[in-house]
Amino acid sequence: MIIDIHCHIWDETIIDGDLNKLLESIIRNLKCPDPQSVLNGSVERLVEEMDEAGIDKTVILAVDGYLKYRSKLDFKVYNDYVADIVENYSDKIIGFAGIDPRRGIEAIVELERCIEELGLKGVKFWTLTGFYPDSKEYYDFYRKVEEFNVPILAHTGLGPQYTYLKYCQPIYIDTVAVDFPNINFIMAHMGNPFTDQAFAVAAKNPNVYLDISAWESVFKHVPGIFVQMLQNARMTCGIEKILFGSDWPLFTHIVSQSEWVQGIKNLNVPEPLKQMGVQPFTEEEKKAILGNNAKKLLGI
Numbered sequence: 001m002i003i004d005i006h007c008h009i010w011d012e013t014i015i016d017g018d019l020n021k022l023l024e025s026i027i028r029n030l031k032c033p034d035p036q037s038v039l040n041g042s043v044e045r046l047v048e049e050m051d052e053a054g055i056d057k058t059v060i061l062a063v064d065g066y067l068k069y070r071s072k073l074d075f076k077v078y079n080d081y082v083a084d085i086v087e088n089y090s091d092k093i094i095g096f097a098g099i100d101p102r103r104g105i106e107a108i109v110e111l112e113r114c115i116e117e118l119g120l121k122g123v124k125f126w127t128l129t130g131f132y133p134d135s136k137e138y139y140d141f142y143r144k145v146e147e148f149n150v151p152i153l154a155h156t157g158l159g160p161q162y163t164y165l166k167y168c169q170p171i172y173i174d175t176v177a178v179d180f181p182n183i184n185f186i187m188a189h190m191g192n193p194f195t196d197q198a199f200a201v202a203a204k205n206p207n208v209y210l211d212i213s214a215w216e217s218v219f220k221h222v223p224g225i226f227v228q229m230l231q232n233a234r235m236t237c238g239i240e241k242i243l244f245g246s247d248w249p250l251f252t253h254i255v256s257q258s259e260w261v262q263g264i265k266n267l268n269v270p271e272p273l274k275q276m277g278v279q280p281f282t283e284e285e286k287k288a289i290l291g292n293n294a295k296k297l298l299g300i
């Protein structure tokens, strides 16, 4: 089973105000030749590209950026939007709620609504909007997450313009991962470029995972470095911690979903790395990255 743990979904009704500026900055930063490939985040396109790539299930993440970015929407609207899609594509799509824990009691109430009423299966933290995930102020929220037994996928690493980098360091997952050993945390993007931190946090905490989304550019342009990164993750954290993810639709102009899946299936260790002692990735290990690890984590 192939599972993409990190995707988004949007259209012009859900991306408005400052969120538009964010997408425009991504298009600029990535020098994207086809802005539509970033702006078109429709479920129809996603499912078509999943089918082409042979992806069985995709996790779509709502984001709550409304404490930082101006919008005419209420923050709950994105969660409803994701839940509607899940309802229509329940065999293929899994939804995570976007909730900013700074909302206090409102965050806890929304978590209950998202899990119990909307059937969402996890939480997305958009730390780049300006919060450290390890603040004790959020421990009531974490207690509720623990009660529901759902994972938290937290943004770690680089973000676009208009976002705050200091909050996105993987080290800020450590304290809360230690204090809540029953909550599984997924560090998005393997914390790129803070991979040393990300690997350290995932290595010592059995409940911390890494997703490989946003590595498409490295994979395409310097494949040897990508393999080296995966090797470092495998060696430091264990193969069971690495999850396939794409951050669809942000990088499809660099690597299609199909190419991304094939890239893992055909993962080859280049000769210079072999000479340094790097072992090939076995079929079992590739399957673990592509979906078996996520399957276990999501309980499917």
Ligand SMILES: [Zn+2]
Residues within 6 Å of the ligand: 006, 007, 008, 247
């Ligand atoms: Zn993302």
